[in-house]
Amino acid sequence: MRQPSPDEPASEGTAPLDIEHLREWVGREETVSEMVTEALVSRFRATFDLPGDARAGEDAPSMIHLCLAPPTAPTSALGPDGHPVRGGFLPPVPLPRRMWAGGAFTFHGTIRIGETVTRHSTVRDVTAKRGRLGDLCFVTVDHRIESDGRLAIEERHDIVYRAANSKAGTPQPSGEAAPHGTYRVDIEPSAARLFRYSALTFNGHRIHYDNPYTRGTEGYPGLIVHGPLQATQLVQFATTVRGMHPKRFDFRSLSPLFDIADYTLNASEDDDGLKLWTSYADGPVAMDARATW
Structure with a gap:
């Protein structure tokens, strides 16, 4: 997704974001856990056409942590796009389009099948830009992923929110x-x-x-x-x-x-x-x- 330069001219008709209010979420923390089951690993392997069986005690496939302990908002609490309504751990950015803009993973160890994985998350930063394509809001979240108490992965997660009429996500x-x-x-x-x-x-x-x-x-x-x-x-x-x-x-x-x-x-x-x-x-x-x- 192309990220506009902050010095691009602003689009008309869009109220600026209340960035000071949204920055109140900086420092907010959340901790969630889930066991890595043989069934989950089997489904992950099937999705990516990976060979092998899932047995307790063996290393789980890399990146399976992204499938663990996801947000579980009730169906009645989902917006028209299928995302949970805004607020909670992440700031309630009013822009309707939300996308995974990038990030980084540092791998310290393996996650094993049968272990409980715990993700400690912290909102590191919230910033806004107003460019030719409209308002954009960037949220950075740090995750520390532990498997049975051992540090397995450190992750930086970059999220971008944009206006519904923005063409930032269309192919070029x-x-x-x-x-x-x-x-x-x-x-x-x-x-x-x-x-x-x-x-x-x-x-x-x-x-x-x-x-x-x-x-x-x-x-x-x-x-x-x-x-x-x-x-x-x-x-x-x-x-x-x-x-x-x-x-x-x-x-x-x-x-x-x-x-x-x-x-x-x-x-x-x-x-x-x-x-x-x-x-x-x-x-x-x-x-x-x-x-x-």
């Missing part, structure tokens, strides 16, 4: 085509895979599974491939290319991917790490990332 057909990586594989973004990942993460956001809503209400050409799903695939790809799991993974979303065409995972050597990205066969970079060991 005139953008420069992404290069082909030294290592490259094709991925089919089937509706079944997107639905399964939404189910794994208890994500009710309709843009990932409700095609009539996505096309008719939000104006996208098809279902949107989840940012976390792409990040998971790139971490798995980096592990395959190097034969070992990275210590750190940084990424940012630049433009969306839809289920209307296959996309690619790409990797090329980059000093002491790998540069990774997703893109359509001849499209712009969708997610840009770097893995280091």
